[in-house]
Amino acid sequence: MSVKLSFLGAADTVTGSRTLINFRGKQILVDCGLFQGPKEYRERNWAKFSPDPANIDSIILTHAHLDHSGYLPRICHEGFKGPIITSEGTADLCGIILRDAGWLEEESAKFANESGYSNHKPALPLFTVEDAERALTQFRPTKRQEWTDLGDGVSLRFLRAGHIIGASLVQLSFETEVGQKLITFTGDLGNGRSYILRGPDQLHETDVLVLESTYGDRLQPRTSAMDALGEVVRRTYERKGVLVIPAFAVGRAQEITYILRLLEDRGQIPKIPVILDSPMAASAMRICLKHTEDQVLDSAFHTTAEPFLPQLFEVSATSDDSMLACMRSGPMIIISASGMLSGGRILHHLKRRLPDSRNTLLFTGYQAEGSKGRYVQEQAAKDGKVRIHHEEIPVEAEVVTLDHLSSHVDQTDVLSYIERMRKLPAKIYINHGMPEAQRTLAQKIHARFGIEACPVSDNSRVELFSSHNAFRR
Template identity: 50%
Template sequence: MNQSNSDPTIQFLGATKTVTGSKTLLKVFGKKILVDCGLFQGPKAIRELNWQEFKEAESIDAVILTHAHIDHSGYLPKLVKEGFKGPIYCSAGTFDLCQIMLMDSAHLQEEDAKYANKSRYSKHYRALPLYETVDAQRALELFVPLEMNDWTDIFPMISVRLLRAGHILGSSFVQIKINRDYNPITVTFSGDIGNGRQNVIKGPVSLVETDYLVMEGTYGDRVQSKLDPSETLAQCIRKVAKNKGVLVIPSFAVGRTQEILYLLRKLESENKIPEIPVYLDSPMAVEATEIYMRHKDELKLDLEKGGFIEPLCSHSYKTVRSADDSMLLCMKDGPMVVVSAAGMLTGGRVLHHLKARLPKPENVVLFVGWQAEETKGRLLQQGLPKIRIHHQEVDIEAEIVSIDSLSAHGDTEDILSWIKGIEKAPHKVFLNHGEESALNTLKYRLEHELNFSVVVPSFEQEFVLS
């Protein structure tokens, strides 16, 4: 690899030809800057990468986060556990969300280790958590929130700015400017780019210029449904209202839940659905919704009528915080709506609701997000007559419905449209955060439609930015 001492390098340590574990290491002027620090998620072979020693941990000088999702932030406590002591730069919204998400992730790591020891399924004598709550707390002490849109000098001749990405609250794309005496360069990291079609979060701002671009390609090979999800949601509510049933909506706590709450309130205010109780039964979702309410500047809601709380709260909106109250809710008669986590039924309170509601035909389960293979959510979508929950076989008599037009990611057309805003072609575009087929499709389009130079990096591959 031919380079001068002042030439930066970029190395891809995660989210290469997959969608989790985002970590990209920029080395410049003797400094090491890690952009995103996410957990690998999904199949066991992928998750085991989290347990590999991160050899660079102590020598990393700073971390910059694009947003709070665990596949972008969830490795931070492990990084701190392995010796990282530098600043973690992000937006104010990302910092607020990370305070609940990292602590929750640490709690889950501890619970998984306890369960492994209790069930004796670990191959080790004593299973240990990947990290603990104390590691998450230490990581949070290192956060340095930055103002959006402003350049900040983080090291001599190295500055950074965050610009709105429109994915979830606080999400940003990151620009790092390397101010060399000759040929200064800018490197842009897209993070996860939104599509501008969400009701709650404003869309991404334009990218005007960059010398190098690290671009996500989650949906680089597909066009999302543009159908209005409101009518499907309204039909489900009208059914349970008529039959005195329960609509269970498994939902991701951050982003998707707030969209659903907004749609429920909007349908109610337009008299398209009857007023029935809406319960938000997820402590993290309750906290996340409160955080959304504190960051009015990032939202595109009408804040004039009745104060800010109105757009996310239907007339009969109630929050459920304690586990005891959640169990009581499982026994309560309808009609009502229950929004609960986890969105893919990988755990959480929603499983108790499903165990209680699936056997009854007057109830409806509405999926509002993609369900990964082998998850209980995917199994329900496949129309099985029974499903196993908490070691019990549960009959499925409830109606199963799905909405696939609520994604917070841009699709291939959104990505192309965003990139076309760049006034001068970058020297190189690196595609990550996507399955290989999606990245290759996006690569072909960028090369043939925009005449860009594009590469799909492999794990740990390093490039010189000259």
């Protein structure tokens, strides 16, 4: 019996991670992500899910980011009743991320109905907090490294991916007619340069690798992230400006907060107010402290967030706090979500701060093509304006990007990771990247290792380990 893979998302793009496995009549979904970004992607979340969710046996989750986990409430609402198997850290983070996503869905539907600002009458949420709660009851947290038997000749284990707390590579073992075979999904793979997270576990062998390629055609700087961030803080401070940092609430926000503290301790930046305007980021910090298996911090950090935090640190718990922070004058640092400017409190801060040349907008994470973040990063400074909440906002602030803090591997990292394997995979499928990134990485891998490396396209299917041809496409 062969193994069939269907790439239902994160193929030719970085969003909507979903790969379906068919084996001996069993259907297993690896990741169940939301499509985010431009409208044509977001509309895919509303399409009828195929196969019928009621016929899927289990879902395996690599990590908690919404582009990997955010469709879970909807798929459970649509009839999926099986277990959602994931690491303990991911289960904890999903507890806050999925509830928050459900709340945001409900709020934006309410807003659209009240303002009449929607073509849909009435506008509906994709899923609700109740759907998120139901999905959370189906979670089965599992320890890493240990093999779990899923029945019908399939077993599974997680390895640390070092991308965010809980993030894991997924290894699946299949008893096929051509012998025991391993397929490994990297999910999003970390680069080992984080100040908080441990690097990924080294994979030693797999027959087939499904590899992410977010930075497949790019290299990140190897100079000090701390020095680079310190430089931006000092420059903005000297202008008495406000440094606004859009950050993913889970992962990046904690990393930046901690680096700011280190810079203060070393006397490399002045002590200025640092406002974390994201209640979810504050909850994520508690989960980060709990999961010591994923961090490099010493035991002083395991019980209290104190050593993490800059001296003049504040959390904006309510939206009133957020509005007050919006009105305050610099020098000051504001960290807020969403990281790609797709919504959330960051937009109020940008409306207020972008028109002032003393201020700085600092990008620290990947900005997907078509996102508002990518537009501001590449175009808004040239155009001198950006549209936020139906208003033209002048862009006078300095716009800076630091690629140092990425939580993904870049091209060099991937090649070294493969090189360190004891036995190379026979075949690599490349997903989770824009077409150019997928293609470039495939060419590099083939040139260096002679491995057949295939960029996967949207909705493509492959058949593996059949007795006629071990790797029939």
